[in-house]
Amino acid sequence: MRVLGMPAPFFIALLLVGILVGVGVSTPLMIRSSDEAVENPFERPYPFPHRYWAESDEYYVFASGGQQGGLYVYGLPSMKMMAEIPIFTTDQAWGWRVEDTKIRDMLTDPQTGKVATIGDTHHPAMSRTNAIYDGRWVFINDKMYGRVARVDLDSFRTGQVLWLPNIPGGIHGFGISPNTDLAIANFELERWPTFVDNIKDRGVEADMFEGPLVGGFAGIGIDAAGTMTNDWQVWSPWQHDMLRIGWGESDGWIMNTTYNSERAVETVPMFGREEDYVFFWRRSSIEDQVTAGNTIASDEAPDVPIVSWQDIEVYAAKVPLNPHGIDVSPTGKYMFIGGKATSLVVVLDFEKIEQAIADQRFEGEEFGVPILESDFVRTATMDLGLGPTHIEFDDKGFAYVGFFVDSDIKKVPLGGPHAEQHGMTPWELAEVIPVHYSVGHLSVPGGDSAQPYGDYLISMNKLAKDSFLPHGPLIAENHELFSISGEKSFIIDEAPIPPETHYSQAIPKSLINPKQVYDLPADLEDTGVQYDYENKVANVSMSVIRSWFTPISFTVPEGWTVKMQVANVEQTLDMTHGIAIEGHEVSVSLDPGEVRHLEYQVGEAGVYWYYCIWFCSELHLEMRGRMIVVPESEWTPDMEWQPAA
Ligand code: CUK
Ligand code: CUA
Ligand code: CA
Numbered sequence: 001m002r003v004l005g006m007p008a009p010f011f012i013a014l015l016l017v018g019i020l021v022g023v024g025v026s027t028p029l030m031i032r033s034s035d036e037a038v039e040n041p042f043e044r045p046y047p048f049p050h051r052y053w054a055e056s057d058e059y060y061v062f063a064s065g066g067q068q069g070g071l072y073v074y075g076l077p078s079m080k081m082m083a084e085i086p087i088f089t090t091d092q093a094w095g096w097r098v099e100d101t102k103i104r105d106m107l108t109d110p111q112t113g114k115v116a117t118i119g120d121t122h123h124p125a126m127s128r129t130n131a132i133y134d135g136r137w138v139f140i141n142d143k144m145y146g147r148v149a150r151v152d153l154d155s156f157r158t159g160q161v162l163w164l165p166n167i168p169g170g171i172h173g174f175g176i177s178p179n180t181d182l183a184i185a186n187f188e189l190e191r192w193p194t195f196v197d198n199i200k201d202r203g204v205e206a207d208m209f210e211g212p213l214v215g216g217f218a219g220i221g222i223d224a225a226g227t228m229t230n231d232w233q234v235w236s237p238w239q240h241d242m243l244r245i246g247w248g249e250s251d252g253w254i255m256n257t258t259y260n261s262e263r264a265v266e267t268v269p270m271f272g273r274e275e276d277y278v279f280f281w282r283r284s285s286i287e288d289q290v291t292a293g294n295t296i297a298s299d300e301a302p303d304v305p306i307v308s309w310q311d312i313e314v315y316a317a318k319v320p321l322n323p324h325g326i327d328v329s330p331t332g333k334y335m336f337i338g339g340k341a342t343s344l345v346v347v348l349d350f351e352k353i354e355q356a357i358a359d360q361r362f363e364g365e366e367f368g369v370p371i372l373e374s375d376f377v378r379t380a381t382m383d384l385g386l387g388p389t390h391i392e393f394d395d396k397g398f399a400y401v402g403f404f405v406d407s408d409i410k411k412v413p414l415g416g417p418h419a420e421q422h423g424m425t426p427w428e429l430a431e432v433i434p435v436h437y438s439v440g441h442l443s444v445p446g447g448d449s450a451q452p453y454g455d456y457l458i459s460m461n462k463l464a465k466d467s468f469l470p471h472g473p474l475i476a477e478n479h480e481l482f483s484i485s486g487e488k489s490f491i492i493d494e495a496p497i498p499p500e501t502h503y504s505q506a507i508p509k510s511l512i513n514p515k516q517v518y519d520l521p522a523d524l525e526d527t528g529v530q531y532d533y534e535n536k537v538a539n540v541s542m543s544v545i546r547s548w549f550t551p552i553s554f555t556v557p558e559g560w561t562v563k564m565q566v567a568n569v570e571q572t573l574d575m576t577h578g579i580a581i582e583g584h585e586v587s588v589s590l591d592p593g594e595v596r597h598l599e600y601q602v603g604e605a606g607v608y609w610y611y612c613i614w615f616c617s618e619l620h621l622e623m624r625g626r627m628i629v630v631p632e633s634e635w636t637p638d639m640e641w642q643p644a645a
Contacts, residue, residue, distance in 0.1 A: 053078045059445050059506040062124050062138050066500030069119035079495035087149045087158045088119025088142045095589025099598045106161040120144040122502040123174040131178035131247035131450035135511030137226050141174035150226050162228040164218045165301030173243030173256050183220040186240035186256050215239030232290045236309035237367045248332025249350040254281040259322040275318040285313035317372045320344040325390035338388025345388045347380040380427035384410045392447030394454030397421035402439035409433040433489050435459040436467050445506035457482040460501045468496045516573050518593030529554045529641040540564040544577045547619035553626040557635040558605045567595040578613035605631040
């Protein structure tokens with residue numbers, strides 16, 4: 001195979017040493033003034049009215065934070081960042097700390113008891129109804145540890161973290177079923193030796209040092225309240241990268257890729273084949289095996305059934321070398337897959353896939369998995385540019401394919417039922433949109449669902465280079481906003497966003513209606529301190545209001561534990577308080593109406609101030625109190641905190 005007129009191995013060698021990454025730098029900036037006659041939605045009125053952005057923004061964008069470990073939230077088209085939602089990492093600014101026992105429990109691995117406060121969020125997945133975003137929750141994966149989370153959009157807070165057993169980490173592809181009853185998380189790393197011991201009686205031998213690698217994916221049930229459970233896992237001889245769960249024409253299929261069909265453990269051999277695979281797993285065939293009990297389980301998770309790939313209805317199709325993005329068109333009919341290390345994007349048609357399965361049109365098999373005839377299931381093979389990475393769709397019958405190496409996005413008209421929408425020749429390049437620089441994911445609001453809103457396109461550029469004021473060697477990401485509502489796309493804005501977004505999803509603001517304060521529980525305990533001498537625990541019940549803490553001081557014997565219920569009893573918009581306790585690594589926020597449960601060991605005898613960390617009122621600085629730790633030898637019960645007379 002030749003790519004760009006050079007032999008494929010040579011091209012791959014260039015990719016590996018990163019030479020081609022620099023290509024984007026030479027892209028001219030001329031696109032900025034592409035068409036001055038078009039209406040620019042970023043034009044501001046003058047004089048500028050207060051609340052302009054609250055009223056003019058049309059969408060919320062939820063962008064993963066990568067190694068920031070949570071989500072960024074900004075408005076569209078203003079690109080103005082409003083919030084970070086901490087998920088897998090602690091974050092003092094947004095009140096996400098492990099002194100809070102609920103948060104610590106979420107971040108604790110139930111297998112090992114270890115608390116993991118680092119993470120790597122990649123793929124936000126909006127809850128959906130009939131494959132259309134419904135605004136209830138965003139689910140997301142952690143690529144670092146084996147866990148996924150649910151963020152509740154009524155509070156913009158993480159509501160659940162589910163740890164996946166048998167998996168050390170490497171959760172990459174992640175997606176939600178069209179009616180939010182199932183999430184799938186692909187895993188790229190196996191846990192030694194559990195995994196390999198259990199899979200070898202299926203004919204897949206592996207050695208800890210030599211490989212080959214094995215993998216699979218986890219099926220996570222989601223109930224009507226959004227609660228996730230470990231329902232089953234599929235173990236297979238391959239590691240799986242990106243993922244989609246089908247709808248419409250692809251309903252009932254779970255699709256995932258492997259770029260490592262070679263099953264190599266080292267980088268270069270992962271490019272050993274000219275083509276890799278996309279897999280099609282029939283969801284019902286997995287669930288049938290679970291129902292029939294044709295499963296195994298590991299010692300660490302005896303309740304989680306594991307299904308072998310051999311017992312499932314699964315097919316493969318060949319796709320270009322080291323695929324990454326795998327994306328499904330709005331009706332569910334077409335699947336786009338690009339080969340990262342090629343210039344090729346292939347389009348598969350689900351009607352043809354179903355027919356190939358019915359007619360047994362196979363061109364081979366591997367590990368018993370039939371390989372569908374490539375020529376039959378492929379509707380198009382497009383040679384579009386270097387480094388195709390991810391794909392999104394609009395509502396006018398176009399696909400947008402991002403090219404990391406070329407630093408641009410190529411717009412391509414879809415065929416089939418979409419041909420009438422645009423009247424153009426399908427599967428041929430319609431427009432090139434330069435980006436600055438090196439796009440990873442791109443995002444059209446609703447662009448991975450049955451209902452894309454085709455007005456905006458965000459290019460999430462991995463490299464910003466010279467786009468903003470220099471700010472040291474670590475440079476922000478560039479989220480670049482384009483208008484795609486007209487025939488010709490044009491840039492509207494660029495926004496520096498802290499590292500490092502992978503995917504983002506944007507949802508109309510009409511679907512999001514977060515609460516403004518938490519409802520205070522009716523049965524809040526009375527404030528005060530109860531001393532538990534048997535367990536050496538001081539149970540503190542504290543309330544917080546402008547501009548004092550109650551109790552304003554309390555005593556604890558040295559060596560004890562404090563368990564504190566602390567309630568912000570305000571019901572006023574934007575009236576967040578906090579409590580930081582000097583010398584004790586305690587610093588949490590309390591939103592209006594919020595009740596938190598903290599736990600910490602008291603330090604050496606002494607006086608420790610606590611104070612409010614948010615500038616909440618003109619008397620904010622006065623808002624403080626004291627924890628007095630008494631040497632245990634000097635402690636007498638008459639030192640106990642007493643209610644005011
Ligand atoms: S991955 Cu990061 S650019 Cu995790 Cu979706 Cu492709
Ligand atoms: Cu409460 Cu500052
Ligand atoms: Ca490969």
